[in-house]
Amino acid sequence: xxxxxxxxxxxxxxxxxxxxxxxMLATSVKHGQDIYTKVPxxxxxxxxxxxxxxxxxxxxxxxGVGGLGTAFVNSVWVCLILVPAKLLVDALAAYAFAxxxxxxxxxxxxxxxxxxxxxxxxxLIPRLHVTQALGMFDSGWGLIVPNIASVLDIFxxxxxxxxxxxxxxxxxLIDGAGRMRVFWRIVLPLSKPVLAVVTITSFLFHWNDLxxxxxxxxxxxxxxxxxxxQQLVASPDGGRAYYIMAGATLAVIPVIAVLLVFQRxxxxxxxxxxxxx
Amino acid sequence: xxxxxxVAVLAVxxxxxxxxxxxxxxxDGKTLTxxxxxxxxxxxxxxxxxxxxxxxxANPGVxxxxxxxxKDDYNTKLGGAVAGKSAPDAGILDQPLVSKYALDGTIKExxxxxxxxxxxxxxxxxTNRAGGKLYGLxxxxxxxxxxxxKKLVPAPPKSWDELKxxxxxxxxxxAEVAGMNxxxxxxxxxxxxxxxxxxxxxxxxxxxxxxxxxxxxQAVEALQLWxxxxxxxxxxxxxxxxxxxxxxxxxxxxxxxxVPTIREQFPDLDFGVAPLxxxxxxxxxxxxxxxxxxxxxxxxxxxxxxxxxxxxxxxxGAVADAFGGFPAHLKAQVVAGGPxxxxxxxxxxxxxxxxxxxxxxxxxxxxxxxxxxxxxxxKATAQQALTDAAAKTRxxxxxxx
Amino acid sequence: xGWLLVTPALVYFVVFxxxxxxxxxxxxxxxxxLRTDAAWVGLANYADLMFDxxxxxxxxxxxxxxxxxxxxxxxxxMAAALAQALxxxxxxxxxxxxxxxxxxxxxxAEAAVGAIWRWLYDPQYGLINSVLGxxxxxxxxWLNTPELVIPALAFISAWQCGISMIIYLxxxxxxxxxxxxxxxxxxxxxxxxxxxVTVPMLRPTTFYLLVTGVIAALQVFGLxxxxxxxxxxxxxxxxxxxxxxxxxxxxxxxxxxxxxxxxCAMSFILxxxxxxxxxxxxxxxxxxxx
Numbered sequence: 001x002x003x004x005x006x007x008x009x010x011x012x013x014x015x016x017x018x019x020x021x022x023x024m025l026a027t028s029v030k031h032g033q034d035i036y037t038k039v040p041x042x043x044x045x046x047x048x049x050x051x052x053x054x055x056x057x058x059x060x061x062x063x064g065v066g067g068l069g070t071a072f073v074n075s076v077w078v079c080l081i082l083v084p085a086k087l088l089v090d091a092l093a094a095y096a097f098a099x100x101x102x103x104x105x106x107x108x109x110x111x112x113x114x115x116x117x118x119x120x121x122x123x124l125i126p127r128l129h130v131t132q133a134l135g136m137f138d139s140g141w142g143l144i145v146p147n148i149a150s151v152l153d154i155f156x157x158x159x160x161x162x163x164x165x166x167x168x169x170x171x172x173l174i175d176g177a178g179r180m181r182v183f184w185r186i187v188l189p190l191s192k193p194v195l196a197v198v199t200i201t202s203f204l205f206h207w208n209d210l211x212x213x214x215x216x217x218x219x220x221x222x223x224x225x226x227x228x229x230q231q232l233v234a235s236p237d238g239g240r241a242y243y244i245m246a247g248a249t250l251a252v253i254p255v256i257a258v259l260l261v262f263q264r265x266x267x268x269x270x271x272x273x274x275x276x277x
Numbered sequence: 278x279x280x281x282x283x284v285a286v287l288a289v290x291x292x293x294x295x296x297x298x299x300x301x302x303x304x305d306g307k308t309l310t311x312x313x314x315x316x317x318x319x320x321x322x323x324x325x326x327x328x329x330x331x332x333x334x335a336n337p338g339v340x341x342x343x344x345x346x347x348k349d350d351y352n353t354k355l356g357g358a359v360a361g362k363s364a365p366d367a368g369i370l371d372q373p374l375v376s377k378y379a380l381d382g383t384i385k386e387x388x389x390x391x392x393x394x395x396x397x398x399x400x401x402x403x404t405n406r407a408g409g410k411l412y413g414l415x416x417x418x419x420x421x422x423x424x425x426x427k428k429l430v431p432a433p434p435k436s437w438d439e440l441k442x443x444x445x446x447x448x449x450x451x452a453e454v455a456g457m458n459x460x461x462x463x464x465x466x467x468x469x470x471x472x473x474x475x476x477x478x479x480x481x482x483x484x485x486x487x488x489x490x491x492x493x494x495q496a497v498e499a500l501q502l503w504x505x506x507x508x509x510x511x512x513x514x515x516x517x518x519x520x521x522x523x524x525x526x527x528x529x530x531x532x533x534x535x536v537p538t539i540r541e542q543f544p545d546l547d548f549g550v551a552p553l554x555x556x557x558x559x560x561x562x563x564x565x566x567x568x569x570x571x572x573x574x575x576x577x578x579x580x581x582x583x584x585x586x587x588x589x590x591x592x593x594g595a596v597a598d599a600f601g602g603f604p605a606h607l608k609a610q611v612v613a614g615g616p617x618x619x620x621x622x623x624x625x626x627x628x629x630x631x632x633x634x635x636x637x638x639x640x641x642x643x644x645x646x647x648x649x650x651x652x653x654x655x656k657a658t659a660q661q662a663l664t665d666a667a668a669k670t671r672x673x674x675x676x677x678x
Numbered sequence: 679x680g681w682l683l684v685t686p687a688l689v690y691f692v693v694f695x696x697x698x699x700x701x702x703x704x705x706x707x708x709x710x711x712l713r714t715d716a717a718w719v720g721l722a723n724y725a726d727l728m729f730d731x732x733x734x735x736x737x738x739x740x741x742x743x744x745x746x747x748x749x750x751x752x753x754x755x756m757a758a759a760l761a762q763a764l765x766x767x768x769x770x771x772x773x774x775x776x777x778x779x780x781x782x783x784x785x786x787a788e789a790a791v792g793a794i795w796r797w798l799y800d801p802q803y804g805l806i807n808s809v810l811g812x813x814x815x816x817x818x819x820w821l822n823t824p825e826l827v828i829p830a831l832a833f834i835s836a837w838q839c840g841i842s843m844i845i846y847l848x849x850x851x852x853x854x855x856x857x858x859x860x861x862x863x864x865x866x867x868x869x870x871x872x873x874x875v876t877v878p879m880l881r882p883t884t885f886y887l888l889v890t891g892v893i894a895a896l897q898v899f900g901l902x903x904x905x906x907x908x909x910x911x912x913x914x915x916x917x918x919x920x921x922x923x924x925x926x927x928x929x930x931x932x933x934x935x936x937x938x939x940x941x942c943a944m945s946f947i948l949x950x951x952x953x954x955x956x957x958x959x960x961x962x963x964x965x966x967x968x
Contacts, residue, residue: 102680
């Protein structure tokens with residue numbers, strides 16, 4: 001009885017999560033004139049006859065004219081390079097902050113944390129200046145390099161590294177292994193869960209980031225998915241729900257794929273991160 | 278491990294070399310970069326593509342690069358680009374921004390002899406002036422008019438009284454249908470408001486005499502009209518998505534850009550377009566896109582040539598249609614459309630430009646819009662709301678009148 | 679060696695965080711419209727923001743809106759996350775499935791979130807009013823009634839509580855089963871176990887979510903932007919500025935009203951405020967622990 005009521009509650013809560021999602025899917029395969037119905041309709045049926053009337057035309061449009069095809073490829077490329085590179089930069093720094101004493105280390109760490117709280121929107125223009133000075137404006141590098149590290153990720157990784165028993169590393173160091181070897185062979189393999197968390201959160205962030213690509217890119221050939229999607233949303237004719245939803249559905253597919261791959265690791269990872277500070 | 282480090286090292290090296298930015302800025306050889314709003318429709322995209330190719334054919338060796346940006350994000354992006362000295366060669370510029378950009382030297386003055394000024398609609402051309410000088414060419418012009426549902430409104434109202442009467446009748450006949458989708462106290466509503474004020478013979482400001490006039494009786498009456506209309510047009514109905522298109526509001530105010538969209542998405546809707554009802558004189562708002570050349574352009578001559586090409590008698594008809602408006606060149610052919618166009622053209626003849634006050638966008642959004650809303654929600658009378666807003670505007674602009 | 683490993687991150691930090699932050703700080707003391715050179719005005723931006731209600735008529739309104747939003751959205755999101763986590767943790771079969779379903783809202787693109795929720799909240803066609811109608815509650819005009827805007831926004835944020843849910847779930851898994859078993863032997867009912875065991879054991883998790891949640895809520899921007907933009911309308915923050923969050927207000931002055939200097943000043947006011955709030959939270963926790 002108790003178990004049954006738990007399942008009922010879960011199904012209801014999941015419905016709240018899933019129904020908007022289903023509406024997105026349904027709208028993405030509807031014809032324009034079938035969208036507005038007095039009674040909300042989660043099935044793609046003809047408004048007048050009530051018959052099944054699904055179409056893939058919307059996908060056709062957004063992938064071609066809408067530019068989502070190109071944008072999709074660009075987004076995949078950016079994330080494929082950026083996410084691992086960022087992970088490496090962050091992990092190296094986090095390891096040093098966790099394990100290797102050097103002068104000024106803890107003060108530096110506090111300064112980094114304070115930097116995390118500056119609202120990103122204010123940094124936009126000065127960051128753009130820097131990116132231009134580095135010659136990376138309107139290029140793929142301009143999407144990658146200005147995002148190559150994250151203080152929050154360094155923080156999360158450091159907290160996790162601190163939980164790894166130091167004896168493991170000390171034993172290896174005494175056996176003559178170098179710091180980098182210890183890092184590669186002992187620390188990173190033990191940190192898979194937290195690496196998974198950082199990977200997925202940074203992937204989610206960059207996959208969906210709109211503002212930075214908007215200001216740093218001019219060339220439509222370089223547009224990323226959120227930019228292309230925004231073109232559909234902010235369209236001067238008011239934005240057509242069926243195109244927006246087709247685009248949004250396309251954008252969400254890779255995220256779900258990544259999520260399924262990393263799901264178990266993420267859960268393990270979060271169990272340790274940041275919570276033992 | 279090397280990739281991330283290599284990238285970081287690269288960044289440092291580049292930083293050390295100092296700011297010789299080369300990525301895609303203006304003026305690489307004979308490439309011309311032109312920023313515009315994104316296409317309204319795929320067809321509009323094809324039109325622009327054809328014009329671009331024609332221009333390249335007429336000017337061998339020249340490449341025109343069209344950068345299309347969502348309208349909502351355009352000014353954000355442009356601000357960033359100008360601040361970073363990476364503005365395009367030329368681009369579309371919102372009418373009220375032209376005077377601002379002109380005054381601080383961000384855009385170039387139109388070279389003498391580029392165009393014959395008398396070949397353009399005066400109202401549209403004037404939106405490009407600042408301090409008596411011309412800083413851009415009007416790409417198109419547009420206006421808003423009254424859309425009405427023919428099933429609910431057999432004949433469009435001409436006067437304010439008729440408007441109120443028709444709206445009341447519609448709502449009385451069916452309580453689930455609103456008489457009119459009354460504008461709200463937001464940026465868009467505040468943008469439309471001056472057209473109504475002019476319809477009562479008033480005006481928002483006298484920018485030459487530095488006087489705020491929207492606390493005068495004409496403006497108060499205009500706002501009172503909207504307040505009165507709400508009685509037969511509950512917001513619970515009109516706040517729905519696309520109330521007019523879905524047949525929930527018998528009338529609305531919108532522009533020519535909406536006509537093809539409605540036809541396509543709501544083929545069953547039988548609607549017409551008429552000039553805005555007025556009290557004492559027909560009036561409306563002028564809107565549209567201006568095109569300018571940025572001071573940082575290294576291809577200014579070519580850029581002006583491109584703008585002249587866009588606004589020429591041959592091309593402006595198609596270009597303006599692609600932008601969702603009407604040609605600004607007197608001789609350009611209006612692209613054939615439905616009967617609605619007559620109403621818009623009629624309206625354009627009596628349309629007024631926005632006040633040429635550099636802070637107008639801020640006044641519009643931050644002062645007038647909230648004032649309209651406070652009257653529309655009954656928190657203040659129309660007079661109180663506008664008196665208060667006018668006082669704030671005077672204070673912000675440093676005007677006495 | 680330590681410095682060597684930190685170097686890439688440090689270079690990044692200096693170039694893309696510290697330098698931009700310092701130049702923003704400098705701009706906060708200037709009058710700057712992005713196009714011309716910034717002109718030094720000292721503390722004028724800060725003073726005007728707080729005291730000049732002609733130049734900045736909605737500054738304090740945006741502060742109130744943001745505080746209200748934070749006070750409603752953060753607890754609501756955390757409660758939703760905890761409830762979901764407890765339920766998922768209580769079942770054996772289908773954990774993976776439900777976890778995935780409950781996580782879906784997080785992965786939805788922000789642009790789609792705006793469109794989806796405008797539709798759900800629609801006074802005529804919206805699903806929310808339809809569902810409320812089934813239980814006899816009259817439909818509301820959610821996004822156009824000033825008093826309802828913040829709760830409506832907070833509800834969307836609670837809908838997207840998936841990450842917090844996973845974090846809570848991880849916290850729950852970290853509670854040793856022996857403690858619960860001991861409590862059962864002592865005769866504690868489910869309710870008592872929740873308050874006596876689960877809640878105290880989750881304290882670090884709750885604290886982490888509270889601190890990061892408050893920081894994020896004080897900077898809420900994307901959500902209000904997508905909800906109130908679109909349809910070619912300018913974003914002025916919803917009916918009677920009831921959805922004008924602090925960062926949206928900042929954004930409008932930075933990019934719409936040509937006052938980047940004032941916008942920078944706003945961001946430093948916010949920064950100081952966030953630091954104070956975070957410090958207070960830490961102190962509070964230390965006292966509790968002591």
